[in-house]
Amino acid sequence: MRSQHHLDCRPMPTSVTPPEPASGDASPRSLALIRSEADLAALPASERIRYRLVGADCRFHANDNISEFVHPGETEELKAEVAGHMQAVLRALVIDTDSDHNTQETAKRVAKMFIDEVFRGRYQPMPAVTEFPNVSRLNELMIVGPISVRSACSHHMCPILGRIWIGVLPNEHSNLIGLSKYSRIVDWIMTRPQIQEEAVTMLANVLQERVKPDGLAIVMEADHFCMQWRGVKDLDSAMTNSVMRGAFLKDPHLRREFLSLLSKKTA
Numbered sequence: 001m002r003s004q005h006h007l008d009c010r011p012m013p014t015s016v017t018p019p020e021p022a023s024g025d026a027s028p029r030s031l032a033l034i035r036s037e038a039d040l041a042a043l044p045a046s047e048r049i050r051y052r053l054v055g056a057d058c059r060f061h062a063n064d065n066i067s068e069f070v071h072p073g074e075t076e077e078l079k080a081e082v083a084g085h086m087q088a089v090l091r092a093l094v095i096d097t098d099s100d101h102n103t104q105e106t107a108k109r110v111a112k113m114f115i116d117e118v119f120r121g122r123y124q125p126m127p128a129v130t131e132f133p134n135v136s137r138l139n140e141l142m143i144v145g146p147i148s149v150r151s152a153c154s155h156h157m158c159p160i161l162g163r164i165w166i167g168v169l170p171n172e173h174s175n176l177i178g179l180s181k182y183s184r185i186v187d188w189i190m191t192r193p194q195i196q197e198e199a200v201t202m203l204a205n206v207l208q209e210r211v212k213p214d215g216l217a218i219v220m221e222a223d224h225f226c227m228q229w230r231g232v233k234d235l236d237s238a239m240t241n242s243v244m245r246g247a248f249l250k251d252p253h254l255r256r257e258f259l260s261l262l263s264k265k266t267a
């Protein structure tokens, strides 16, 4: 079974002696185990990375970070592969990229935009975050936000633009992280094809693990361009999601305090 908790995934050591393949056993799983990095070098980068992920039994959904399986230089190879396939998409859309000067470099531009910008949270490791022990034993509700969110839905790859507020109730054992680091972690989680509900849960898991607060609350409000640009074309539809953990679940006063401070900030 695939691991549900992708943060536990670690690449397989490459020095493992490959087991003798049993005759007639050619399932993808056994192939993944018998290929060495030298064998993989002949494959396109996306196939090499996929082999490592399957071999390590690691999930690689649209919103999973796979940076530990991407070797140095391979994102450049991925960009070239994506550009080639984007060129085929333009061709299938019957766009004359030879004479239309607007679309001549479009495939390359889109590939670069996906890998280096809008989906970079899949290919780059988590930003370095320094944690400080809570020496002054802060135990007051702290609110960070609004933090701008730029993401894309994994159903249509349409933009999602919105804002996030994070409420933290630390205890004396919590680790504190700098305010700007919340934005960097949000950005890392959101620059992947996402589903809003899963994105806020992922963010809550990462913050819970790093900060270890008594309570954690996250509210995300966003415009989904797949509702506005296509589909029902409802220009006023925004989606709001929240995650409440620990003290925010148990204590209705704390929850109210967070939500009322948040509504004052929105006004």
Ligand SMILES: [Zn+2]
Pocket (backbone or CB within 6 Å): 153, 154, 155, 156, 157, 158, 226, 227
């Ligand atoms: Zn969508």
